[in-house]
Each structure stands twice: as structure tokens, then as C-alpha cells.
Amino acid sequence: MQAAKKNSPSNKRQQIKRIIHLNNEEFTVKELSKMYNVNPNTIYSRLRRNQPAITQNEMNNLNQTNYYSLGMDRRYMSVSLFKKFDKCEADALAYLNGEYTSFPNAAMMVGNYTHAAFESEEAFATFQEKHNSAIFKKRGGKYADYEQADRMIEALKNDSFAMFAMEGEKEQIYTANIFGIDWKMKVDSINHKRKLFTDLKTTRDIHARSWSEKYDGWVSFIEKWDYVLQMAIYRKIIEYNTGEAYTPYIVAVSKESIPNKAVIYFDESRFDFEYEYVEMKLERISEVRSGEADPVACGKCDYCKSTKKLNAPVEVGELIYV
Numbered sequence: 001m002q003a004a005k006k007n008s009p010s011n012k013r014q015q016i017k018r019i020i021h022l023n024n025e026e027f028t029v030k031e032l033s034k035m036y037n038v039n040p041n042t043i044y045s046r047l048r049r050n051q052p053a054i055t056q057n058e059m060n061n062l063n064q065t066n067y068y069s070l071g072m073d074r075r076y077m078s079v080s081l082f083k084k085f086d087k088c089e090a091d092a093l094a095y096l097n098g099e100y101t102s103f104p105n106a107a108m109m110v111g112n113y114t115h116a117a118f119e120s121e122e123a124f125a126t127f128q129e130k131h132n133s134a135i136f137k138k139r140g141g142k143y144a145d146y147e148q149a150d151r152m153i154e155a156l157k158n159d160s161f162a163m164f165a166m167e168g169e170k171e172q173i174y175t176a177n178i179f180g181i182d183w184k185m186k187v188d189s190i191n192h193k194r195k196l197f198t199d200l201k202t203t204r205d206i207h208a209r210s211w212s213e214k215y216d217g218w219v220s221f222i223e224k225w226d227y228v229l230q231m232a233i234y235r236k237i238i239e240y241n242t243g244e245a246y247t248p249y250i251v252a253v254s255k256e257s258i259p260n261k262a263v264i265y266f267d268e269s270r271f272d273f274e275y276e277y278v279e280m281k282l283e284r285i286s287e288v289r290s291g292e293a294d295p296v297a298c299g300k301c302d303y304c305k306s307t308k309k310l311n312a313p314v315e316v317g318e319l320i321y322v
Contacts, residue, residue, distance in 0.1 A: 032054060
């Protein structure tokens with residue numbers, strides 16, 4: 001005689017509606033959790049009590065919890081989303097449609113680790129706890145990338161000018177309607193008394209140069225990764241909220257064995273080009289987002305590689321022009 005199976009938490013969850021209707025769309029609990037960055041257990045608990053799966057506050061109010069959620073990326077433009085569209089429209093649209101998600105690579109993880117160290121002790125401890133297995137070896141000590149990150153952190157903390165540049169309120173969120181659409185931003189440090197804001201960047205080599213098609217010339221890592229564009233947009237959003245033009249700075253630290261560092265400022269004339277560039281690109285991005293235009297695939301990003309189907313050979317001379 002077999003014993004009757006007890007209702008485990010997972011069995012109970014299966015008895016709850018698997019499909020949730022929200023804003024004329026259908027979601028699974030997992031999809032809805034990702035959409036608004038809400039713990040799936042919280043959603044299951046609400047459904048068991050016949051409560052809405054997602055609250056109005058979670059859907060409509062931008063905050064530290066849902067800032068990076070898919071739902072808020074659908075609602076707001078951001079510098080990272082703009083750059084995603086600029087790099088590959090197909091990838092960006094697949095992300096917004098919930099069809100494809102890219103995961104942080106090692107370099108991004110190290111950058112986030114370094115950022116957390118300067119946000120607060122609590123944020124740094126939380127990051128290390130959340131990513132414990134990626135940071136710490138089973139037999140003790142940290143992996144090489146994070147030992148290097150600790151040297152980078154120490155290099156900045158031992159530099160009084162770098163620390164002075166990063167003084168201010170941390171991880172503040174701002175929104176604004178600029179260029180006809182709603183934007184969001186989160187700034188690393190902002191100092192209202194000095195009317196300045198600062199972003200922390202990690203890079204392989206502060207003095208490395210790369211060729212840029214956008215600028216049609218050799219550029220530093222600042223232009224390569226569109227940090228001038230980022231600072232320009234942040235400045236405009238902050239001005240929208242404060243009524244004053246704050247001065248942007250970047251505090252950079254390199255990933256070299258002996259970390260290099262710099263506090264970087266911008267000639268304001270650089271921003272005019274970035275504003276023109278953003279305004280020019282936004283018209284096309286808006287058409288793709290609304291479905292008026294089909295997205296163009298870059299053919300090189302992870303999304304394009306994951307969906308790629310070969311149908312013809314390529315001549316060797318074509319390889320560098322994709």
C-alpha cells in the first residue's frame with residue numbers, strides 16, 4: 001500500500017494559475033518575476049490569497065529594486081538601452097520582448113564588484129554574499145579577477161583626490177522627458193553642494209586607444225564605450241530635475257597588475273555632438289520599438305550568433321566588414 005503524497009510547496013504552486021494576465025499580456029510566474037524583479041515566492045503567496053500578482057507600485061514606481069527590471073526598461077529609455085539599440089536593433093528588441101537575456105560576463109562582474117565597494121559597506125557585503133561562489137574559492141581566498149579588483153579598490157581608496165571626486169549621495173535615480181521620450185538614470189555619486197556628479201569606470205588600460213567609426217578617428221576608452229554620451233545624457237537629466245547644469249567627472253581605474261587611475265573631466269563642447277547623435281538615432285529606435293520598422297541585426301553580437309543560420313559561404317575579404 002502506497003502512502004498518499006502530501007502537498008509539497010511545489011505541488012501547491014502547480015495548483016495555482018500558471019498563466020497570469022497583466023496589461024493584455026500573458027506571463028508565467030517566472031516571467032513576471034523577471035519583468036518587475038519581484039521574488040517568485042512573493043507572487044505565489046499573493047496568488048494563493050487571491051491578490052494581484054504585481055502591485056501598482058511595483059509596476060509604476062521606479063525604485064532601487066526594479067530599476068534594472070525588464071518592465072522598467074520597457075517604460076523608460078536609458079543610456080544602456082540606447083547603446084543596445086545602437087549596437088544591434090535585433091538584440092535590443094528581442095530583449096524588450098522577453099525573448100533573449102544576456103548575462104554579465106567576468107569583466108562586468110568585476111566592475112559591479114568594484115562599484116559596490118564604493119557604494120556602501122552594506123552594498124559590498126550584499127554583493128559578495130549574492131555572488132559568493134563566483135568570488136571565493138572553495139578552499140579559501142578569492143579568484144584572481146577579484147584579487148585584482150581588491151587592488152583596484154585599494155588604489156582608489158588610498159588616493160585622496162579620487163575619493164574627494166566621489167564624495168556625495170550614492171546610486172541616486174532620476175527620470176526626465178528629453179528628446180520627446182522618458183529616460184531613467186542612476187548616478188554613482190552626486191554632490192549637490194558642489195554641483196557635480198561622478199561615475200566610476202574600470203578599464204583594461206586608461207591610455208589605450210581604439211579606432212572609432214562613430215568619431216572617425218582614434219579614441220580613448222571613454223569614447224570607445226560611449227561614456228561621453230552617457231555623461232551628456234546624465235547631465236541633461238539632472239538639469240531637468242535640478243534646474244542647474246552639473247559638471248560630470250569619471251573616476252577611472254585600470255585592471256593592470258599595478259592599477260593606474262585618473263579623474264577625468266569633459267570639455268562641454270563634446271556634449272553637443274552627443275545630443276545631435278542621440279536625437280538622430282532616436283527616430284529610428286522609436287520606429288523599431290513601435291513595430292513601424294523591422295529591426296536590423298548586426299550579425300556579430302551574442303544574440304545574432306545564437307540565432308544565426310548559415311546558407312552560403314563568405315569570401316575571406318568580407319570577414320572584416322560584417
